[in-house]
Amino acid sequence: MKRSWCCLLLITSGFVLSGAGGIAHAAAFEPTKPIEAVVHTGPGGGSDIFARAIAELMQKEKIISQRLQVVNKSGGGSAVAMSYLAEKKGDTHTIGFFTGVWITNPLTTMEAKTTIADLTPIVRLVLEPAVFAVKADSPYKTMKDFIEAAKKNPNQLKQSGGSVTGRDNLVRLVVQKATGAKWVFVSFPSGGERIANLLGGHVEAMVIEPQEAGEHIRAGNMRVIAALTDKRLPSFPNVPTLKEQGVAVPVIPQARGILAPPGVPKEVVQYWEGIFDRFAKSANWKQYVEHNQFEDGYLKGPGLNKFFDDLTVQMREVLKEAGAKVVR
Amino acid sequence: MTIHGNKELLTGICLGAFGAYVAFEAFKLPYVSEFGPGPGFFPLWIGIGLTLLSVLLIVANLFASTAPENSKSQSRTAIGRALVGWSGLMLAIGLLHWLGFGLSLALLAAFLILALERRSPWVALSVAFGLALGFHAIFALALGLSLPAGPWGF
Amino acid sequence: MESIGNLLLGFSVALSPGNLFWCFVGVFLGTVVGILPGLGPAATIAMLLPLTFKMDHTAAIIMLAGIYYGSKYGGSTTSILLNVPGESASVVTCLDGYQMARQGRAGPALGISAIASFVAGTVGVLGLMLVAPPLARFALRFGPPEYFALMALGLAMVVFLAGKSMIKGLLAMLVGLWLAGVGTDLFTAESRFTFGQMELLDGIDFVVVSIGIFAVAEVLVNMESRGGTELFKVPRGIRNLMPTLKDLKDCRFAFLNGSVIGFVIGVLPGAGSTIASFLSYGAEKAFSRYPEKFGTGVIEGVAAPEGANNSETGGALVPLLTLGIPGSNATAILLAALILWGIKPGPLLIQDNPGLFWGLVTSMYVGNVMLLVLNLPLVPLFAQILRVPYFVLYPGILGISIVGVYSVSNSLFDVWMLGLFGLVGYAMRKLDFPAAPLVLGMVLGDGLERALRQSLMMSEGRLSVLITRPLSAAMICLALAILIMPLVHKVRSFRVKAVEQDV
Numbered sequence: 001m002k003r004s005w006c007c008l009l010l011i012t013s014g015f016v017l018s019g020a021g022g023i024a025h026a027a028a029f030e031p032t033k034p035i036e037a038v039v040h041t042g043p044g045g046g047s048d049i050f051a052r053a054i055a056e057l058m059q060k061e062k063i064i065s066q067r068l069q070v071v072n073k074s075g076g077g078s079a080v081a082m083s084y085l086a087e088k089k090g091d092t093h094t095i096g097f098f099t100g101v102w103i104t105n106p107l108t109t110m111e112a113k114t115t116i117a118d119l120t121p122i123v124r125l126v127l128e129p130a131v132f133a134v135k136a137d138s139p140y141k142t143m144k145d146f147i148e149a150a151k152k153n154p155n156q157l158k159q160s161g162g163s164v165t166g167r168d169n170l171v172r173l174v175v176q177k178a179t180g181a182k183w184v185f186v187s188f189p190s191g192g193e194r195i196a197n198l199l200g201g202h203v204e205a206m207v208i209e210p211q212e213a214g215e216h217i218r219a220g221n222m223r224v225i226a227a228l229t230d231k232r233l234p235s236f237p238n239v240p241t242l243k244e245q246g247v248a249v250p251v252i253p254q255a256r257g258i259l260a261p262p263g264v265p266k267e268v269v270q271y272w273e274g275i276f277d278r279f280a281k282s283a284n285w286k287q288y289v290e291h292n293q294f295e296d297g298y299l300k301g302p303g304l305n306k307f308f309d310d311l312t313v314q315m316r317e318v319l320k321e322a323g324a325k326v327v328r
Numbered sequence: 329m330t331i332h333g334n335k336e337l338l339t340g341i342c343l344g345a346f347g348a349y350v351a352f353e354a355f356k357l358p359y360v361s362e363f364g365p366g367p368g369f370f371p372l373w374i375g376i377g378l379t380l381l382s383v384l385l386i387v388a389n390l391f392a393s394t395a396p397e398n399s400k401s402q403s404r405t406a407i408g409r410a411l412v413g414w415s416g417l418m419l420a421i422g423l424l425h426w427l428g429f430g431l432s433l434a435l436l437a438a439f440l441i442l443a444l445e446r447r448s449p450w451v452a453l454s455v456a457f458g459l460a461l462g463f464h465a466i467f468a469l470a471l472g473l474s475l476p477a478g479p480w481g482f
Numbered sequence: 483m484e485s486i487g488n489l490l491l492g493f494s495v496a497l498s499p500g501n502l503f504w505c506f507v508g509v510f511l512g513t514v515v516g517i518l519p520g521l522g523p524a525a526t527i528a529m530l531l532p533l534t535f536k537m538d539h540t541a542a543i544i545m546l547a548g549i550y551y552g553s554k555y556g557g558s559t560t561s562i563l564l565n566v567p568g569e570s571a572s573v574v575t576c577l578d579g580y581q582m583a584r585q586g587r588a589g590p591a592l593g594i595s596a597i598a599s600f601v602a603g604t605v606g607v608l609g610l611m612l613v614a615p616p617l618a619r620f621a622l623r624f625g626p627p628e629y630f631a632l633m634a635l636g637l638a639m640v641v642f643l644a645g646k647s648m649i650k651g652l653l654a655m656l657v658g659l660w661l662a663g664v665g666t667d668l669f670t671a672e673s674r675f676t677f678g679q680m681e682l683l684d685g686i687d688f689v690v691v692s693i694g695i696f697a698v699a700e701v702l703v704n705m706e707s708r709g710g711t712e713l714f715k716v717p718r719g720i721r722n723l724m725p726t727l728k729d730l731k732d733c734r735f736a737f738l739n740g741s742v743i744g745f746v747i748g749v750l751p752g753a754g755s756t757i758a759s760f761l762s763y764g765a766e767k768a769f770s771r772y773p774e775k776f777g778t779g780v781i782e783g784v785a786a787p788e789g790a791n792n793s794e795t796g797g798a799l800v801p802l803l804t805l806g807i808p809g810s811n812a813t814a815i816l817l818a819a820l821i822l823w824g825i826k827p828g829p830l831l832i833q834d835n836p837g838l839f840w841g842l843v844t845s846m847y848v849g850n851v852m853l854l855v856l857n858l859p860l861v862p863l864f865a866q867i868l869r870v871p872y873f874v875l876y877p878g879i880l881g882i883s884i885v886g887v888y889s890v891s892n893s894l895f896d897v898w899m900l901g902l903f904g905l906v907g908y909a910m911r912k913l914d915f916p917a918a919p920l921v922l923g924m925v926l927g928d929g930l931e932r933a934l935r936q937s938l939m940m941s942e943g944r945l946s947v948l949i950t951r952p953l954s955a956a957m958i959c960l961a962l963a964i965l966i967m968p969l970v971h972k973v974r975s976f977r978v979k980a981v982e983q984d985v
Contacts, residue, residue: 042524042525042528042811042891043524043525043527043528043529043815048528049531049818049822052528052531052532053822055532056532056535071892072891072892073892074684074891075680075681075683075684075891075893076666076680076681076683076684077666077683079680079683080680080681080683080893083680108671109666109671109673109683110673110678111673111676111678111679111680111683112680112683113680155942156942158939158940163668163671164668164669164670164671165671184939184940184942185939186626186936186939186940187668187669187932187936188936189668189932190751190752190808190814191808191814192751192752192801192807192808192809192813192814192817193751193752195806195807196621196622196624196751196801196805196807197625197626199622199805199807200622200623200624200625201622202625202626202940203940211821214826214828215806215826215827215828215829215830215831216806216828216829218826218828218830219828219829219830221829291824324670324671325671325672335913336913339913343653347656350660350675353675354674357672357674358670358672361669361670364934364935364938364939364943365934365935365938366670367667367669367670367672367674370659370663370927370931371660371663371674371675374656374659374660374663375660377652377656378653378656378657378660381649381652381653381656382653384649385649385650385653388649403706406706406707407706407912409705409706409707410702410703410705410706410908412705413701413702413705414702414901414904414905414908417698417880417901417904418898418901420880421884421894421897421898421900421901424884424894424897425894429884429885429888433877433880433881433884436877436880436881437874437877437881440705440873440876440877441873441877444705444708445708445873446708447873451873455873455874455877456877458874459874459877459878459881463881463885467885475885475888476884476888476894476897
């Protein structure tokens with residue numbers, strides 16, 4: 001009898017110890033199969049290219065033992081991707097690549113039931129700056145010229161852009177509100193059409209990313225009249241910001257970063273933070289950021305949560321004033 | 329009225345009703361937006377167009393000859409067979425989530441061969457198996473496309 | 483004389499063994515991708531992008547471009563043999579191509595498709611080489627009013643697609659237009675007819691509708707009777723496996739028509755190969771001596787759209803390579819690829835990278851030859867698919883349809899929609915509603931509405947903008963003329979009948 005009790009004690013303590021060892025092991029999470037990287041665009045879209053580039057760079061740097069497999073979940077802006085992540089509750093081998101749309105989409109679309117607050121933030125990687133561009137032979141040499149002209153002829157000038165809830169239109173709305181100028185926003189679904197309409201003289205202005213604009217400027221077809229950022233852009237040192245030109249508006253950021261599904265254990269979040277910490281410091285990544293003219297926007301932890309909260313509030317306000325239907 | 333006439337009449341009524349529905353829903357959407365037509369503009373006119381044309385269809389048919397132009401036998405069994413086949417397809421689609429593509433396709437093939445073509449179960453089984461395997465080999469393995477997978481991974 | 487120098491430079495690049503190899507890989511992959519319904523060149527190019535990072539850039543763009551224009555060759559195969567549109571633009575090929583297959587002329591159909599693709603593809607490359615920069619600048623003059631007029635012209639094609647009953651054709655077209663409107667409105671972000679379904683926020687995918695209405699409905703119709711082998715006559719003998727000289731002669735105009743229309747439409751960003759195919763088909767029918775035969779298996783009805791969707795690829799590369807503006811999904815990814823490799827696409831691309839540009843252009847000549855050589859001998863092989871017993875073929879077609887739809891968006895919802903549209907297509911067949919106008923409406927509906935609203939936004943609500951601009955006015959007049967034509971015809975024939983009755 002005593003022997004069986006001893007055995008039982010031994011076995012139980014064995015379990016307890018191995019359990020403790022197991023917990024100690026769980027603190028160092030390691031992925032055991034390929035990671036699903038969810039993007040909300042189809043193949044070739046902005047997020048898709050971004051995710052694939054990061055997957056490629058991670059392979060090069062050998063920072064992560066498993067490879068990143070890009071999964072396209074496009075539909076309803078970010079709705080399908082976000083709801084896909086929400087369904088994968090607790091899944092430790094899935095991450096999502098977010099952009100500004102992930103915050104604004106649930107605010108305006110009833111069917112987009114998952115909000116950014118439902119998901120687990122990991123890290124913000126970059127901020128995409130934008131510039132305000134006009135055709136090279138247009139009479140507007142500064143933002144001031146454009147605003148003056150817009151004030152004198154309300155709703156005569158036109159800007160091409162994407163969706164009405166996208167950054168291009170939001171920039172227009174805050175500038176209109178601050179200056180009292182009014183001009184028309186014309187939506188075109190593809191970047192190519194937006195640029196074509198500007199170069200063809202059908203619209204007068206557009207908001208464009210500096211890297212997209214680069215070649216057209218070099219060829220002498222486009223002119224940048226304002227940088228829509230806090231500080232001047234290194235690639236356009238002679239282009240003043242909106243603030244410098246006397247237009248006091250908040251900068252509408254276009255951020256890109258990583259999220260995880262809800263209910264993911266803390267060790268996994270820490271693991272990802274560690275990975276992206278090392279990744280963000282790597283030379284290849286810094287080169288990529290510079291090459292694409294992104295702003296390094298590395299942010300994690302409570303600062304990241306605050307960023308999301310602030311952005312949600314700001315977007316809700318701007319959208320409401322724009323007259324867009326805000327449902328959340 | 330002949331069967332032919334009835335068919336057109338029914339179609340006209342259904343399409344007319346659909347058109348009315350579309351117009352009704354479109355009416356709820358804003359007709360004009362800040363500059364120019366709003367989201368409700370096009371659907372409203374599409375709905376109205378559908379309703380008007382449906383009426384035209386019914387009217388044109390009332391004046392048509394009573395004898396059908398081409399005596400196609402609207403055999404009930406023919407349509408029945410097609411609908412049975414369609415139900416099989418929908419069932420297979422429903423099973424995609426639970427059984428995965430390979431099995432669902434195999435079941436569909438077996439069903440079609442047994443129920444509609446009345447061939448022997450051996451033919452059904454071999455074709456079903458062959459198709460499922462073939463599809464898996466070409467699409468999943470050779471081309472690396474992701475097919476709906478059941479709990480067993482295929 | 484500069485052009486000769488450029489051509490020589492180009493050929494020296496394109497004919498190097500490495501680039502030849504990658505060209506072959508590209509066109510081969512493209513053909514395979516084209517044959518598969520659903521999966522398109524855009525997705526394939528995107529998936530292969532990471533592999534290109536380590537490659538020489540010229541070789542990489544040659545390969546990716548090969549996938550792009552190669553896919554247009556393959557798209558007609560399943561359209562002709564199985565009534566399954568392999569690619570959006572191949573929908574028009576289904577109309578006459580499948581009918582030809584049913585009459586035992588699958589071989590000539592496939593053959594003429596390859597030949598037309600070759601002729602038009604080559605013309606497209608010629609155009610790219612000779613007139614690219616000025617044509618690109620001309621294309622910039624196309625603003626929303628011109629696009630609206632172009633879409634209206636496209637919709638006028640319904641006259642050529644409606645068959646016997648114009649009313650039914652118009653009804654089908656309106657349903658197609660409605661289907662195009664399902665989803666999120668671009669200008670106000672309002673959801674329309676989404677029935678609360680998140681998956682419908684982006685609208686209904688065209689591939690789902692086209693495969694459902696053509697392929698699945700066809701299978702359902704054939705299920706009505708046992709013993710479907712009578713429906714497929716397998717061509718026997720080599721003479722029946724290739725287009726005859728007479729066929730080639732008949733298609734002279736179609737080759738020209740397809741090449742020109744396809745190329746011009748391709749240059750316009752946003753107007754796709756599907757529109758080019760429809761317009762080319764309509765034009766072919768309009769100028770044919772026997773228009774009423776179209777839709778029953780006329781070889782020009784295959785040659786024209788197939789040519790158009792090939793020269794469209796040449797056209798689409800014009801704004802990409804001369805201005806850095808992508809005109810479609812596939813060219814957008816090519817643009818992204820160029821940027822990723824550090825090559826800056828824009829008006830200065832030709833100057834900065836003459837080896838790349840001329841190498842690419844000349845490789846397209848080579849690629850088109852490769853594709854002709856690849857595809858023609860495969861025609862008899864493909865035609866043998868019709869020998870497969872129908873009870874294996876029909877589940878197979880259903881399987882291909884599901885795979886095709888699923889490969890586009892990995893969404894089971896889309897597969898359900900496929901089933902639904904299969905039933906809709908079947909109902910349309912039983913009730914004598916033509917499918918082509920529905921497809922036409924769906925393809926053009928988006929663009930039409932968008933262009934109209936964009937035009938009105940830009941002109942402050944004045945509709946006159948559509949008529950005051952010369953290009954759009956011309957196209958709208960043409961569209962109206964086409965629409966009024968059948969009415970005039972009917973009045974005339976009515977009068978003739980009345981006169982005859984009097985006498």
